[in-house]
Amino acid sequence: MLTIKDLEARVDGKAILKGINLSIGAGEVHAIMGPNGSGKSTLANVLAGRDNYHVTAGSVSFLNNDLLGLAAHERAGKGLFLAFQYPIEIPGISNANFLKAAVNAQRKQQNQDEMDAMDFLSYIKEKMQQVEMPEDFLYRSLNEGFSGGEKKRNEVLQMLALQPKLAILDETDSGLDIDALQVVANGVNALRDGKRSFLIITHYQRLLDYIVPDYVHVLANGRIVKSGGRELALELEASGYAWIDNQKSST
């Protein structure tokens, strides 16, 4: 699915990622944890192709495509989805129009027929039930005036609508109460089908109680310093990140 080799990246001239190696197979759920400023969000943005995140070395292959050679919208069209840590507001565009434009833009890239308004409406209403969103959200401006929890729910709705092959969740759990957290987790779990892969970026292990990962990686200072199974997350929960500094001298 995704293979990252020796990836280095700079933001505003500052080196943030300093050699990331990570391989995600089809159907796998990987969690990336780490202290603030370790490069977690940068990794998400680099993979999604955001401007101003400059890759200086390394390669990324996604479903046998050279991911770094593709524009951001093409990466999305190949099936890469990023749930934003801070979803963006766009005034004057209804949620429904935005979602329809996104779904059809991807269908077009995948040489599929575009969905008409009626088909789309019944399609999206079914997805909205999964995330317990009332229908009137369809007609509100995209994320405008949404609460933090509503925005995150909307991200999950978009993920459900777009059916990505690889979904990256960038701290989707931050600021969520337990009910909202469960809705997010249900959305992700509903998409787990043994083929679709997930990269879950989180600061806390709480989310991983609901979305059980196959692998957990610890990112610190731009590198993955430790990888393990589900139990690594629990370990981190107990011991915090202080041990990383102690370990640094030895790596």
Added chain:
Amino acid sequence: MVAVDDNLQTLTQQDYQHGFVTDIAADTIPIGLSEDVIRLISAKKQEPEFMLEWRLKAYRHWLTMAAPNWAHLKIHPIDYQAISYYSAPKQQKDGPKSLDEVDPKLLKTYEKLGIPLREQEWLAGVAVDAVFDSVSVATTFKARLAEKGVVFCSFSEAVREYPELIKKYLGSVVPYTDNFFAALNSAVFSDGSFCFIPKGVRCPMELSTYFRINAANTGQFERTLIVAEEGSYVSYLEGCTAPMRDENQLHAAVVELIALEGAQIKYSTVQNWYPGDKDGVGGIYNFVTKRGECRGNHAKISWTQVETGSAITWKYPSVVLTGDNTIGEFYSVALTNNYQQADTGTKMIHRGKNTSSTIISKGISAGHGQNSYRGLVKVLKSAENAKNYTQCDSLLLGDKCSAHTYPYIEIANQSASVGHEASTAKIAEDQLFYCAQRGIDPENAVSMIVNGFCKQVFRELPMEFAVEAQKLLSVSLEGSIG
């Protein structure tokens, strides 16, 4: 933002699609302006004496005036002696009696512009007056409108057929002394549209005038006069295009609207004059005076404009709220790209009691575009309980363009309530990235964001026009994003 701006630049560089020239024999008078030229125009149009007198008075007044220089615009001095003031496609002496007599080249021109003049080709039922250079070449659906007593014809015809109405209303909202360009227009105006909606009639279809400048070195000076009698309603649309030429061409129009008691006039413009090339060469100078008066109580006038064309746009569609409980509205989207300049806005003059006005202005600047909103809200002493709400938003695409807001508020009655909100935003990199991450390419993303920005105005346009406006906006922006 560097990559974003580069992308914005490519996306905003798109060619003008109506830039072709129609090769047609024209009767064009020599360049230059004098009393003789005005007599010649009046004679060509077989006008009654009162019209010629009015023109000459306007001309003599114009000679005493100087071109205004207060707008935030860079204008090359205009040589008024280098312009031809009349150009008409050659045809039978008395003008065409029906569309069958109209030169096929002209019909083709309008077809190419998406304005079929044959009535059966209109599904939605929009009556069109097509003005080509200095004359009206065709007006559709006249008969059907006449059944309701609605008069919709070219201005020249109105001067001959309805001189009493013209005498009564012409210049009653925009006198020829009003400003430099209005005076010039009053002296040399050649054609335009006249609409008269009698008492209690709801005009059964949209009325529309399509202005086309074709000939080189000519100016277009048209006049539109709309009179809505007591309790009537009319929705009127105006569209404009011109060929691509290297020299600037002058379009100085005057539009007057009169709404009597309880009448409503909705006036929508989609202006797409040739804007000049990407280096700012050529393009139309669009210097227009548009004003409506709510003369009777409970009257309402609403201006909606989408301005994407012209090298320079200088216009302030205004409403004089004379009657009590009258309403004035102004909804505007102005886009400037490349080296286009726009100084546009409105004036709301509150005279009657309980009058209210709403101003929603959306300015979009791309490339090296300069966009200014200039608006006056004036509450006279007589205007008890006047209300105004003004909202001016600017959207910048790229870092070489600019937006300016000049709100003027003059209040002589303390019971007035006036609210003003303004905002300036740059099309944000994060919005574009968000769209891209969902698979939407940069061009569609920008057009989506811009359309969202303009939504408040677009929803005021008649349906077909709103769709046109959205398309036009995305074409005008193509080549400009990231």
